[in-house]
Amino acid sequence: xxxxxxxxxxxxxxxxxxxxDDLSWLGDPSADEGEDEHGFQAFLAEVGALLMGRRTFEVVxxxxxxxxxxxxxxLIATHRPLPPTEHPVQAVQGSIEELIERARSAxxxxxxxxxxxxxxxxxxxxxxxxxxxLTFVPIVLGAGIPLFAGVAQRHSFELKTERRLSKGLMTLTxxxxx
Amino acid sequence: xxxxxxxxxxxxxxxxxxxxDDLSWLGDPSADEGEDEHGFQAFLAEVGALLMGRRTFEVVxxxxxxxxxxxxxxLIATHRPLPPTEHPVQAVQGSIEELIERARSAxxxxxxxxxxxxxxxxxxxxxxxxxxxLTFVPIVLGAGIPLFAGVAQRHSFELKTERRLSKGLMTLTxxxxx
Numbered sequence: 001x002x003x004x005x006x007x008x009x010x011x012x013x014x015x016x017x018x019x020x021d022d023l024s025w026l027g028d029p030s031a032d033e034g035e036d037e038h039g040f041q042a043f044l045a046e047v048g049a050l051l052m053g054r055r056t057f058e059v060v061x062x063x064x065x066x067x068x069x070x071x072x073x074x075l076i077a078t079h080r081p082l083p084p085t086e087h088p089v090q091a092v093q094g095s096i097e098e099l100i101e102r103a104r105s106a107x108x109x110x111x112x113x114x115x116x117x118x119x120x121x122x123x124x125x126x127x128x129x130x131x132x133x134l135t136f137v138p139i140v141l142g143a144g145i146p147l148f149a150g151v152a153q154r155h156s157f158e159l160k161t162e163r164r165l166s167k168g169l170m171t172l173t174x175x176x177x178x
Numbered sequence: 179x180x181x182x183x184x185x186x187x188x189x190x191x192x193x194x195x196x197x198x199d200d201l202s203w204l205g206d207p208s209a210d211e212g213e214d215e216h217g218f219q220a221f222l223a224e225v226g227a228l229l230m231g232r233r234t235f236e237v238v239x240x241x242x243x244x245x246x247x248x249x250x251x252x253l254i255a256t257h258r259p260l261p262p263t264e265h266p267v268q269a270v271q272g273s274i275e276e277l278i279e280r281a282r283s284a285x286x287x288x289x290x291x292x293x294x295x296x297x298x299x300x301x302x303x304x305x306x307x308x309x310x311x312l313t314f315v316p317i318v319l320g321a322g323i324p325l326f327a328g329v330a331q332r333h334s335f336e337l338k339t340e341r342r343l344s345k346g347l348m349t350l351t352x353x354x355x356x
Contacts (some may be wrong), residue, residue, distance in 0.1 A: 012312065012335070012352075013326035016191040025332075049239050124318070134190065138335040138352055140302070148191035148318050154203075157190070157316040159346030168337030170350060174190075174316055 002104055003130035004112045006120055007043050008147065009169075011137055015144035016117055021059045025139050028166060037165055038135065047072060048110030052079035052094075055145075056116035069099040069113075073106045075099065077119060081160055096122040125137065125152045129176050132157060138168040180282055180306040182290045184298055185221050186325065187347075189315055193322035194295055199237045203317050205345060215343055216313065225250060226288030229270075229281040232256035233323075234294035239263065242262040247291075251284045253277065255297060274300040295323055303330045307354050310335060 009026045011017050017023055036042060049072055052060075057076045060068065067087045072101045075092045076082060077099055081090050092099055100123060103112040114123055134147075157174035164170055187204045188194050195201055213222060227250055230238075235254045238246065245265045253270045254260060255277055260269050270277055278301060281290040292301055303309045310324075335352035342348055 138337050140333040141327040151320040155318040159316050
């Protein structure tokens with residue numbers, strides 16, 4: 001069965017974005033092109049569909065660069081209509097269980113890439129996250145959009161792999177213990 | 179010159195203790211005896227004095243086990259008298275700059291071990307932390323005593339070393355960029 005996976009950069013104090021959705025501290029993503037040092041392209045190759053919140057969608061769509069997810073269907077959890085776009089996006093509503101189920105179906109044999117703080121927390125609390133790849137950036141932000149703040153219960157993980165990247169970044173990949 | 183160092187276990191969501199100062203998720207510290215897998219004894223050997231907040235002192239003193247810091251002077255930042263104790267502790271007051279200076283003097287040629295969320299955040303914001311050793315425990319707590327929440331500004335670090343321990347723990351050691 002396909003997996004629900006998180007692949008996210010975060011500060012040492014657990015933020016996935018700074019104030020005003022600032023992502024400049026993550027470094028220049030285009031610098032990663034070609035060599036795939038962060039493993040994002042290798043990860044994406046195993047992804048069949050995406051599920052993300054509205055805010056994450058707007059941040060990604062607002063980058064101005066190319067849409068990073070190719071032609072994979074991207075389900076955007078939102079109650080408002082999406083703006084016209086050439087990207088393969090679709091507005092979805094429902095419980096986190098329903099949303100994950102729809103994303104699984106859309107992903108076919110491949111995995112679901114889950115993104116955005118709210119979606120990740122809801123899915124964690126519902127026991128629906130299989131893998132968590134956290135790339136710790138060597139910075140303390142002090143404020144911003146938290147990754148985990150607000151989860152309703154404790155969650156334990158098994159450390160699968162650790163990988164040191166350039167610029168002091170460190171990717172720790174965890175499997176959820178259920 | 180001696181250094182100001184932090185050596186702390188934290189959850190993936192950045193807590194150094196759970197609700198009600200719960201530290202059970204850190205595992206059994208006594209299991210580390212002998213082999214010093216976490217490197218705590220090696221770290222402590224380079225420490226000449228400690229500086230910690232009142233709450234941290236009360237948690238450590240309340241463990242019931244042996245005082246973990248030997249005969250090193252321990253400065254406790256508090257405005258209330260300390261209870262009678264056999265440990266080499268001393269109540270101190272003052273600005274974070276004054277407290278660090280006193281701890282440096284007490285440490286002699288060796289380093290200062292800084293502990294407790296409030297003290298660490300104040301020292302970080304004052305630019306007085308040299309090294310940060312974070313041992314990430316593979317758990318999300320959701321609530322508790324935060325390590326970094328409340329810092330007033332961004333802080334950047336250089337990753338020095340990464341070390342995988344048993345049970346999925348991972349120690350990342352950073353040097354402060356000033």
